[in-house]
Amino acid sequence: MDVSPFCENSDKHPDMLNFSSASARVVNSRRAIAECLEIAGGSHSFKCDLLMIHASVGHHFSDLAAEAKLLAPEAWVVGASCCGVIGREGASETMRDIAIMAVSGKELSAAHVNGIFGHNSRGKARELALRLKQNLPAVNVVYFMAPGIDIANDECIAAIEEVLGPEVTIFGATSADNMSGQTSYQIFNGEVYEHSAWLVGFADPDLEVITAASHGFVAVGEPLVVTKADGHRIIELNGKPAWQEYTRHLGFEPASSCRHTIPVGALAEELAAARATEYGNPHILRVVTSREEDGTMHYATTVREGTRLWLTVRDESRIFEDLDRMTSRIVALAGGRAPVAVFHADCLARGRHLFNRILKEELVSRMQAPFRNADLTPPWIGIYGFGEFARLGGKNEYHNYTTAICALYQNTRCDLPNP
């Protein structure tokens, strides 16, 4: 059973994927799953083929995974920890939030790889993509979830594109905790992991995907120059231990943790002019998710020596303006259609640590409003994670500090090029 009006198009193909979503704040992790399934499908035992779970890090992930597998034994169960969730019901960032997206249909599959870190991101991601491709050769869009800490996301993208092709849209997020930078969890088919990645693939030819991201930050001052790096790890900035230099510029003590730096310490990399136009900003942002004792910082992507990194300040008016511009662009590309589902990834730093509740709710509302159909928000699952995957300039890209949207539309495939 599917209660979503977005899944009830009379002219849709019978094999087309059906989406339904729910979100809730429930302390008991097992009951949380059951309640969400009831909301999404009208019954906690309704059948689906994929169950995607985003849950705040305070949840008992073993219970979540076990209960999900118990209630949806035939479904792929994938999940990730996060700082908060966004659902049709809005955003919430407590330690016991949960959001699910249940998908029914044959043209989907999922794959998983464990033990992925920054240094082996490419190989593990390739392995992951291969597994998915083996299950679902005709995949045309993937949802990628990687651990938010100690990961080289650009390597992951490259590896997936190598296997599935650069034309396949990669959307997704990196799992997170409550911004403390301790750890993050992934769920795959009843098991809980800390350094694993999963990939969900859709091969529904009737589905069209549009993704976009925006951040609204402004780079300020002189850039910090990466003087020593190793893969995604920045060892020195301006010739000094990276963390010390970074916190010094932020005005924090070196003993500070990422909890302190993440909200204010977005680092900006320059974008090529063409991509900057689409982005509405000359810079793409990166987050430092953790540090080592020697001051080495874990960067979100591979970084080369000589890369210039600017500190940034957020500009609320730009944040709203960029968001509006982004959603308007998606709506325009959709040509007036209502999406059948929306996958949403938001930076945890754009949550309660960046905006007060009123602004945040306003932001979420303005984000969802353009996608509503007859005042109903489509099935929606959002995650406050460490990073976001969305296409930029026609290429798959990893982002930080952005709001990233992946809207799925039913056929009548528009001829507009996928950004």
Next chain:
Amino acid sequence: MNQDSESSPPLPPDTPEGELTRLRAENTILRGQLGQSVRLKQETLQLNHRLEQELTRFGVMQTLIQKSVVATTIEEFAPMVCESMIDLLECGAAVYWCLNEASPLEKRFYQSGLGAVPDSVLRELHRWTPRAEDSNSLEECPAAHLVSLSAAFGLADRFLFELIRDSSGCPLAVILSGNTPRQSGFQPEGDDSAVTVFKTFAKQVEALIISIQRNQTIKIQSETIRTSGECLTAALASCNVGLWDWDLSSDRVHYSDQWKVQLGLAVDDVGDSPDEWTSRLHPDEREHALKITKLCMVTPNGSFDLTLRMRTKDRRWVWINTRGYNLLKSDGTDMRMIGTHIDVTASKTMESRLIRAESKQRLAKEQAERENLAKSSFLAAVSHEIRTPLNGILGIFQMLRLREEMERDQMLKLLEMGESSGMWMLKIIGESLDIARIEAGKIELNPEIVDLHVLLDDLIALNVKRAAELRLEFRHKIVPGVPRWVRVDGGRLRQILVNLLNNAFKFTREGFVSLEVRADDFRSESHCNLHFYVVDSGIGISRSFSRVIFQSFTQAISKSQSSEHGIGVGLTITKELVGLMGGEIGFSSKLAQGSCFKVVLPIEDLPLPTSTSGPCEHPKNWKFEGVVLVVDDDEISGEIAKLILGALGLEVDLAKNGLLGLELATAKRYDMVLMDCWMPAMSGIEATVKLRGCATALSKDSPVLALTANARKSDAAACREAGMNDVITKPLLLENLREMLKRYLPGCRAS
């Protein structure tokens, strides 16, 4: 770059390099200020977030309060507390540990996020749990020990626990919260606000538990009240008692459902106005009822008890007993009247019936007394009526003894008078027996073929003579068409007409008495109705007497005023006999002008017989031949029978009881046996049975006639069943005896 400005020597400010250095320094300051500004803004955000968190916590507590409303037991409440603690403190585990009176801690707890707690921890925690009388708080547990307890619990830090007490200070439970090592890293460092929050939460939980306990008490009391209420309602319903409750201050009345039911009203038919009551009162009782209730209304502790009629929904009147009690106190408070409302229509109806029954009983008693009086009068009359002819008979016998040589004419006159007195007595006895039979419902008819014309001619002849003696005119008419041969109880028909004619003569001093007989036109082939009219020009019947004229023991004129004979049962017997024959009797009368009695009888009309084998005319001087045995224990009866039979030419033997009679009849052949029924030694019935059954008895086949004073039909049947040929009823009348002798003695001849 920064490091450059920090390491290079100062340059003169007026050189380009100096200017650059100055600008760089300013830039550094500005960047620092910008960073400071960002941090300040972030701190502001964090504060804002804290505030939001507090609001969220308030919301969590509010949710707990709302949820706890439905919790009626600790088993329901404890999990709510645990989950709220985790939500509130964003911690990893929470425990609600119940205490009981005997042991401060029992091994019953509710937890969320924890695994099983080892017993060692329970024991350790036990040390720090105060007894009920102990005021020590758990907070006094040393911090270092808390850490060890935390570890034992499997918690990392922030091990918080608090004692929950009831309103009397008695420990009820311990609540604990903490983080597992896995989750401890997610908690912000140095955030002590959780302790304050936890303590506040504990207070809230304490208040909620007290509330739940109170709710439980209230629930129990409510249940008790509800049960009592249901019992009361059921009792009132089963007793059909309605209630009303009148709030005098607002002038509103609550009428119970039963109140409405009693008046056939639906629950919604009745509002809360006093008019709902007054408007349904019977007009005859409304004013009185209002007066009484108003009086009660102004009287503290006043009460009233009224039984009045009220109109139901279907406009019937029912009797309602309403009792009211005024709760008004002397100080003017509690202006309220309450009362009951009971439908007493059934008891009222019963009461009316009782009154009517009592009235009937009284009338019946009076009637019985009257009848008793009448019977007494009757007995007096019978006594008088019997004594009078007896006086005549005895007087005649005394005269006969005194005047041994009396002249024949004088002697015949005396004998005639004696016979008349005897017949008078016989009539009285006959009427008395008839009345007895009527009262016992035993009177019976003996239909037989009767020559109606002969019967009427005899009657007319008799009354012609009687009228002449009384100097009255006797008119008689038998209208043509009256059948001659009919099947009827001739004796009873004669009795009916004789009674009517006797009355007519009795109450007519001058003028006439008439008898007319006619058959009506509506006759079938075998039946017709005979109409008998007995008319006189006598004193007439008063209106009052006409109502009781057919009742026993009534006479229009009291004995003291009348010179006529009679015991006042003639018309009663007549009416009964007419009814028995399927006929009707009626009369009309005018005082001082006369009366007319009419009797209509259905009669079976028989065809004319081809031979007149019926009763034949017998000359009074018939003589018989033969030997007759008379068996009677009464010596006089036996002797009279012997004299009469002897006078008729028969030889007679006497036997004094059945046994002697049987011996004689066995040893000698008799032409006839006259057998009394009731006798000592052997009854006539038994003697006859034995005689008929004795093959050697010489009189075995001789006719045996019962000579009995028992005149009932059943007695006659018993006699015939015993083998007797016929029945002669005492007293032995010559005419009847002749008839029987003619029938059973073949050798009769006219002398």
